[in-house]
Amino acid sequence: MARQLKLGAFLMATGHHIAAWRHPDVPANAGLDFAYYKHLAQIAEAARFDAVFFADSVAAPSGDIASRMARSDHFEPLTLLSALSVVTEHIGLIATATTSYNEPYHVARKFASLDHLSGGRAGWNLVTSDNAAEALNFGREQHFAHAERYSRAREFHQVVTGLWDSWEDDAFVRDKASGAYYDPAKVHVLDHVGEHFQVKGPLNVARSPQGQPVIVQAGSSEAGRQLAAQTAEVVFTAQTSLAHAQAFYADLKGRLNQYGRSADSLKIMPGVFVVVGDTQSQAREKYETFQQLVEPEVGVALLGRMLGNFDLSKYPLDGPLPPLPLTDSGQQSRQKLLTELAGREALSLAELGRRIAGGRGHFSLIGTPVQIADQLQEWFEHGAADGFNVLVPHLPGGLEDFAKGVVPELQRRGLFRTEYEGRTLRQNLGLARPGNRFV
Amino acid sequence: MARQLKLGAFLMATGHHIAAWRHPDVPANAGLDFAYYKHLAQIAEAARFDAVFFADSVAAPSGDIASRMARSDHFEPLTLLSALSVVTEHIGLIATATTSYNEPYHVARKFASLDHLSGGRAGWNLVTSDNAAEALNFGREQHFAHAERYSRAREFHQVVTGLWDSWEDDAFVRDKASGAYYDPAKVHVLDHVGEHFQVKGPLNVARSPQGQPVIVQAGSSEAGRQLAAQTAEVVFTAQTSLAHAQAFYADLKGRLNQYGRSADSLKIMPGVFVVVGDTQSQAREKYETFQQLVEPEVGVALLGRMLGNFDLSKYPLDGPLPPLPLTDSGQQSRQKLLTELAGREALSLAELGRRIAGGRGHFSLIGTPVQIADQLQEWFEHGAADGFNVLVPHLPGGLEDFAKGVVPELQRRGLFRTEYEGRTLRQNLGLARPGNRFV
Numbered sequence: 001m002a003r004q005l006k007l008g009a010f011l012m013a014t015g016h017h018i019a020a021w022r023h024p025d026v027p028a029n030a031g032l033d034f035a036y037y038k039h040l041a042q043i044a045e046a047a048r049f050d051a052v053f054f055a056d057s058v059a060a061p062s063g064d065i066a067s068r069m070a071r072s073d074h075f076e077p078l079t080l081l082s083a084l085s086v087v088t089e090h091i092g093l094i095a096t097a098t099t100s101y102n103e104p105y106h107v108a109r110k111f112a113s114l115d116h117l118s119g120g121r122a123g124w125n126l127v128t129s130d131n132a133a134e135a136l137n138f139g140r141e142q143h144f145a146h147a148e149r150y151s152r153a154r155e156f157h158q159v160v161t162g163l164w165d166s167w168e169d170d171a172f173v174r175d176k177a178s179g180a181y182y183d184p185a186k187v188h189v190l191d192h193v194g195e196h197f198q199v200k201g202p203l204n205v206a207r208s209p210q211g212q213p214v215i216v217q218a219g220s221s222e223a224g225r226q227l228a229a230q231t232a233e234v235v236f237t238a239q240t241s242l243a244h245a246q247a248f249y250a251d252l253k254g255r256l257n258q259y260g261r262s263a264d265s266l267k268i269m270p271g272v273f274v275v276v277g278d279t280q281s282q283a284r285e286k287y288e289t290f291q292q293l294v295e296p297e298v299g300v301a302l303l304g305r306m307l308g309n310f311d312l313s314k315y316p317l318d319g320p321l322p323p324l325p326l327t328d329s330g331q332q333s334r335q336k337l338l339t340e341l342a343g344r345e346a347l348s349l350a351e352l353g354r355r356i357a358g359g360r361g362h363f364s365l366i367g368t369p370v371q372i373a374d375q376l377q378e379w380f381e382h383g384a385a386d387g388f389n390v391l392v393p394h395l396p397g398g399l400e401d402f403a404k405g406v407v408p409e410l411q412r413r414g415l416f417r418t419e420y421e422g423r424t425l426r427q428n429l430g431l432a433r434p435g436n437r438f439v
Numbered sequence: 440m441a442r443q444l445k446l447g448a449f450l451m452a453t454g455h456h457i458a459a460w461r462h463p464d465v466p467a468n469a470g471l472d473f474a475y476y477k478h479l480a481q482i483a484e485a486a487r488f489d490a491v492f493f494a495d496s497v498a499a500p501s502g503d504i505a506s507r508m509a510r511s512d513h514f515e516p517l518t519l520l521s522a523l524s525v526v527t528e529h530i531g532l533i534a535t536a537t538t539s540y541n542e543p544y545h546v547a548r549k550f551a552s553l554d555h556l557s558g559g560r561a562g563w564n565l566v567t568s569d570n571a572a573e574a575l576n577f578g579r580e581q582h583f584a585h586a587e588r589y590s591r592a593r594e595f596h597q598v599v600t601g602l603w604d605s606w607e608d609d610a611f612v613r614d615k616a617s618g619a620y621y622d623p624a625k626v627h628v629l630d631h632v633g634e635h636f637q638v639k640g641p642l643n644v645a646r647s648p649q650g651q652p653v654i655v656q657a658g659s660s661e662a663g664r665q666l667a668a669q670t671a672e673v674v675f676t677a678q679t680s681l682a683h684a685q686a687f688y689a690d691l692k693g694r695l696n697q698y699g700r701s702a703d704s705l706k707i708m709p710g711v712f713v714v715v716g717d718t719q720s721q722a723r724e725k726y727e728t729f730q731q732l733v734e735p736e737v738g739v740a741l742l743g744r745m746l747g748n749f750d751l752s753k754y755p756l757d758g759p760l761p762p763l764p765l766t767d768s769g770q771q772s773r774q775k776l777l778t779e780l781a782g783r784e785a786l787s788l789a790e791l792g793r794r795i796a797g798g799r800g801h802f803s804l805i806g807t808p809v810q811i812a813d814q815l816q817e818w819f820e821h822g823a824a825d826g827f828n829v830l831v832p833h834l835p836g837g838l839e840d841f842a843k844g845v846v847p848e849l850q851r852r853g854l855f856r857t858e859y860e861g862r863t864l865r866q867n868l869g870l871a872r873p874g875n876r877f878v
Binding site: 024029058059064067068070075079080083086101117136167181182183197199 | 498514518525544619
């Protein structure tokens with residue numbers, strides 16, 4: 001079968017557009033409405049998406065302007081995805097969990113548990129935490145510096161995947177007659193002693209249906225790319241042009257060989273912000289409806305976060321983007337892109353804030369299903385993407401538009417599945433089930 | 440309405456009897472079978488139980504004998520309960536989370552999330568960790584000493600409940616027209632700085648349907664009772680006789696006044712191990728079926744755990760219980776009870792191990808529904824219990840027996856509900872919804 005592209009549905013409560021919650025079609029209390037998320041997951045599954053994807057932060061946004069954003073009241077992703085596992089059958093369930101403020105034993109256990117609950121559909125988006133608000137909730141004054149974050153993340157990954165291999169797939173014999181519940185030769189004590197963690201093991205969960213949940217990452221810095229090349233199976237990335245995306249794709253795939261990995265073992269899925277209309281002008285109008293709802297101060301606050309946790313509220317809204325130091329956050333590449341954009345188009349702070357209010361620095365497509373499919377196909381067939389993480393301005397409407405318009409167009413072109421290939425997220429993504437390191 | 444008793448269903452994968460998994464009626468792979476847990480929760484809900492209750496440990500049991508017990512492969516309780524929230528409507532969902540190896544922000548967030556998912560049915564069983572196997576999974580050589588565990592637990596509780604009050608109940612106005620998502624005057628930053636934790640807040644979850652999930656505890660030591668008197672709303676306890684249970688009940692209720700609490704604000708629910716039969720001899724035979732399946736070494740290993748994490752494998756099976764130092768674990772009162780029992784009846788180590796293989800030191804009732812209801816009624820009406828945590832030898836059979844036999848008998852006597860009183864766990868337990876400390 002010809003190579004087909006993969007699709008993730010990136011679900012942020014009310015949608016990816018910062019002003020989505022103010023739109024009349026959007027339930028403003030979406031963040032804590034399970035029936036709503038069930039509806040979203042079922043739309044995505046009916047459209048044969050590979051996975052739903054949840055970002056996360058272990059802090060509420062601070063500052064007065066946060067009171068004008070729909071970002072402070074959400075389900076914790078692992079509890080939400082456990083519940084969603086019951087009302088879906090095929091779609092992958094990817095949750096973010098930070099390596100900076102967690103313990104690897106808990107993370108290993110929860111994702112293994114979700115993988116069992118869902119029959120093999122769990123994915124872990126491994127991130128590092130880059131803002132002070134999170135640090136302050138976990139007994140630290142400041143977040144870890146970039147290098148330490150990545151060193152900790154690398155070791156965290158090693159421990160988690162080691163714990164996932166605690167038990168061989170056939171360790172649990174459960175022989176009622178003899179009384180042997182498991183074969184002691186098939187349990188492996190990790191006994192990890194490292195720079196950041198000491199974890200004995202074994203995990204108290206059997207090896208899960210996928211062997212290991214799928215590892216997802218989003219780092220674009222040098223350290224992020226190197227960690228991804230070593231450990232990630234899906235990479236979510238923000239790329240604004242075909243040329244940039246091709247360079248990123250070639251660079252990351254080129255790093256796999258040093259770890260003995262094939263190009264196929266890592267799927268690169270750039271984010272794409274899509275606004276679908278029956279005509280291009282209808283799509284453009286739809287987009288403008290959201291843009292009109294952006295308060296300048298809210299756009300600028302989001303911009304500060306996108307640039308790397310800067311407070312820009314003290315600068316004039318109609319003035320230029322002030323010169324900023326290179327961020328120590330995970331947003332270095334986005335900072336570079338946005339700074340270039342502001343200079344190239346001579347945008348004021350408010351204009352730049354409004355510009356990123358929907359796509360947040362991701363590749364943005366506003367048009368008909370055919371126009372959007374053309375672009376996705378171009379990226380997919382020209383070495384820029386193995387698939388896409390789909391960001392829609394508002395939910396559930398934007399996802400319904402994509403499912404009804406763009407998905408059938410991709411299917412008509414033979415670029416996207418019409419039925420799920422397998423039962424597990426790995427099978428649908430075309431990723432091998434990892435062997436147990438101890439066998 | 441007359442006072443009625445409360446019932447919790449204590450669910451351990453295959454049942455409370457250590458040899459349950461070997462019984463022909465028990466699915467041996469229950470620990471990781473979601474359909475099985477769904478069935479259990481639905482049996483308990485149909486019988487109008489207040490809650491299902493899950494114990495937990497953040498370690499797999501170690502040593503070769505662990506391979507002969509069904510204790511190493513379970514769902515993590517919060518992921519499991521999140522999934523169960525979708526397939527139940529009324530029953531409370533109580534999960535254990537240790538204060539020794541968790542961060543309060545995570546615990547606050549996950550239980551608040553579960554409370555939202557379930558429409559107000561979450562309960563947190565707050566425990567301290569008392570065994571080395573758990574410590575070794577979290578970078579420590581040894582578990583915390585008793586006093587430090589409790590000091591940490593007390594502060595942990597303070598932080599978690601403080602985070603649950605981060606938002607006033609009506610903080611999220613979500614006014615689309617004005618753009619105000621929440622009222623900044625109604626968010627409260629905890630800014631906790633204590634001996635064990637520094638946590639800023641606010642939580643990134645709105646105040647939950649119950650205001651705060653129900654706080655459950657099981658400590659029986661002096662420090663445990665004092666913590667319970669100050670903070671618990673349900674106490675689960677092991678009591679072996681009416682007199683002991685009455686003394687415990689009077690002691691604990693008597694401590695509430697010093698914290699300005701009413702006797703009704705804390706429900707005491709002793710564990711009761713029940714084997715139900717149509718006749719007493721049938722119940723006795725049923726029990727003996729399980730007893731016959733106990734390997735002496737397995738019973739003794741369980742005994743070591745019940746006495747406080749001692750390795751008894753080096754002592755002769757047919758010899759007496761060796762003298763043991765007072766445990767530093769949470770099992771001090773159980774150690775005392777079992778040591779007295781062994782002396783009184785001159786039991787060998789193997790006999791004592793077999794004796795605790797089912798009830799594990801809890802009040803045990805083996806008989807007809809009428810006989811069992813008589814005993815429960817006596818405890819309930821004579822100052823020994825507000826309800827019971829029901830432990831059955833095997834699942835699902837033992838729970839079905841209780842639901843079909845004992846529950847209707849209790850209902851006939853007017854001692855137990857026939858319909859749920861409310862929508863939340865608090866409402867069913869008769870516990871007030873706590874006000875917000877910041878208001």
